[in-house]
Amino acid sequence: xxxxxxxxxxxxxAGFGVVAAGGVGAAVRQxxxxxxxxQVPLAGLVAAFVFAAxxxxxxxxxxxxxxxxxxxxxxxxxxxxxxxxxxxxVLVVQGMFxxxxxxxxLGLTIVNMGLLGAVGGYAFYRVLLHVLPxxxxxxxxxxxxxxxxxxxxxxxxxxxxxxxxxTADVALGVLLAAMLGTHVLIGVGEGILTALVIGSVMSSRxxxxxxxPAYAGVRTEELV
Amino acid sequence: xxxxxxxxxxxxxxxxxxxxxxxxxxxxxxxxxGLEFVAxxxxxxxxxxxxxxxxxxxxxxxxxxxxSDGMNTAIAGLLGVAVTSILGYGVFWLVRRHxxxxxxxxxxx
Numbered sequence: 001x002x003x004x005x006x007x008x009x010x011x012x013x014a015g016f017g018v019v020a021a022g023g024v025g026a027a028v029r030q031x032x033x034x035x036x037x038x039q040v041p042l043a044g045l046v047a048a049f050v051f052a053a054x055x056x057x058x059x060x061x062x063x064x065x066x067x068x069x070x071x072x073x074x075x076x077x078x079x080x081x082x083x084x085x086x087x088x089x090v091l092v093v094q095g096m097f098x099x100x101x102x103x104x105x106l107g108l109t110i111v112n113m114g115l116l117g118a119v120g121g122y123a124f125y126r127v128l129l130h131v132l133p134x135x136x137x138x139x140x141x142x143x144x145x146x147x148x149x150x151x152x153x154x155x156x157x158x159x160x161x162x163x164x165x166x167t168a169d170v171a172l173g174v175l176l177a178a179m180l181g182t183h184v185l186i187g188v189g190e191g192i193l194t195a196l197v198i199g200s201v202m203s204s205r206x207x208x209x210x211x212x213p214a215y216a217g218v219r220t221e222e223l224v
Numbered sequence: 225x226x227x228x229x230x231x232x233x234x235x236x237x238x239x240x241x242x243x244x245x246x247x248x249x250x251x252x253x254x255x256x257x258g259l260e261f262v263a264x265x266x267x268x269x270x271x272x273x274x275x276x277x278x279x280x281x282x283x284x285x286x287x288x289x290x291x292s293d294g295m296n297t298a299i300a301g302l303l304g305v306a307v308t309s310i311l312g313y314g315v316f317w318l319v320r321r322h323x324x325x326x327x328x329x330x331x332x333x
Contacts, residue, residue, distance in 0.1 A: 001257065001258060001259050002259070003259065004272035004273065004275065005272070005273040005275070005276075006271045006272045006273035007263070007268065007271055007272060028319050028322070029323075031316070031319050031323075032319050032320065032322055032323025032324075032326070033323065035316065035319060035320055035323070036320075037320055038230070039316075040313060040316045040317050040320055041234055041313060042230075042233070042234060042237075043312060043313075043316040044309050044310075044312035044313030044314075044315075044316055045234055045237040045238060045241075045309060045312070046237065046312070047308050047309070047311070047312030048237070048238065048241050048305045048308045048309040048312060049237045049238075049240055049241045049244070050308075051241070051304050051305060051308040052240075052241035052242070052244035052245050052248070052301060052304070052305050053240075053241070053244045055244060055245060055248035055252065055285060055297070055301055055304075056244050056247050056248045056251075056252050057248075057252045057253040057254070057255070057257060058252075058253060059253045059255065060258070063255050063256070063261065064255050064256060064257070064258065064261040065252075065253035065254075065255040065256065065257050066257055066258055067257060082316070085315060085316070085319070086312065089308060089311050089312045089315055090308060092311070093304060093307050093308045093311060094304075096277065097277065097280065097282045097283075097303075097304070097307065098277075098282050098283060098284070098285055098300070098304065099275040099276075099277045099278050099280060099282075099283035099284055100284075100285070102272075102273065102275060102276075103275075103276055155258070155259075158259065166268070167268075167271045168266075168267070168268030168271050170266045170267070170268055174266065175262070175266060178262045178265060178266060179258070179259075179262055182258040182261060182262055183258050185258075186257075186258050197240070201233065204229065204232070204233060204236070205229050205230065205232075205233045208230065208233060
């Protein structure tokens with residue numbers, strides 16, 4: 001999911017760089033409104049955890065692996081805008097030091113994994129939470145399903161970018177089918193990991209979870 | 225009590241990061257990820273340019289480090305966790321400070 005330099009032309013990359021910068025700017029303002037001083041170390045460590053978790057490539061199909069994107073995970077824990085900042089920090093570190101994800105392509109990847117993956121994925125989470133039964137257990141489930149959906153959403157972002165400025169001649173329908181097909185499979189892993197992590201944090205410190213609704217703040221199975 | 229459980233959560237996240245690195249250094253798949261896989265299959269993986277820090281010490285999560293594969297990955301991963309924690313903490317600290325400064329200015333002005 002980390003786009004190397006060269007896949008997408010310079011003009012499109014620069015355009016998405018502007019979009020990503022706008023998103024990060026909005027994230028700084030929005031996060032400043034609600035982030036408390038006590039949440040600062042938590043947000044920093046969520047970034048560290050997402051970095052480490054992304055190193056674990058799990059086998060998906062023959063000859064292909066996937067890894068956690070972590071957008072929904074971060075968004076549910078510290079909020080969608082702080083989640084975008086978490087993903088951006090991780091992508092900057094990976095691009096600058098680990099040669100993972102091109103530096104001119106950084107804006108493209110921040111849009112896909114951060115704006116679509118974290119902020120867009122969080123929107124899925126809110127919708128799911130609304131339709132699921134009002135129980136504490138629904139939080140992990142909603143996070144897992146939203147995380148699952150966020151991966152093909154991010155893959156769709158890449159296909160749109162490729163349609164706008166892909167440097168190779170590939171039929172878009174074929175690319176769309178290939179990207180969605182593979183990333184739906186990767187999304188299964190994303191969903192399971194996210195549900196497990198959010199579920200375990202919910203059972204130990206539900207009140208620290210930004211996305212936890214009030215009814216899940218206490219350790220009761222059914223409240224409303 | 226609440227503070228102790230909050231610290232417990234922070235330590236837990238860090239422990240989970242270390243566990244991820246341990247798993248990554250021994251069991252992670254080396255197959256291409258989804259995008260790389262699709263790029264290879266659709267024949268455009270060769271449009272990728274050489275990364276600016278391809279020869280850097282941490283490039284490819286330790287590929288350039290001397291020593292065994294697993295140890296390389298673990299060292300690169302631990303350094304990455306350290307850098308990400310510091311940068312992440314710094315970014316959120318600045319966001320927090322920026323917001324409270326602005327709030328103060330608005331309140332006094």
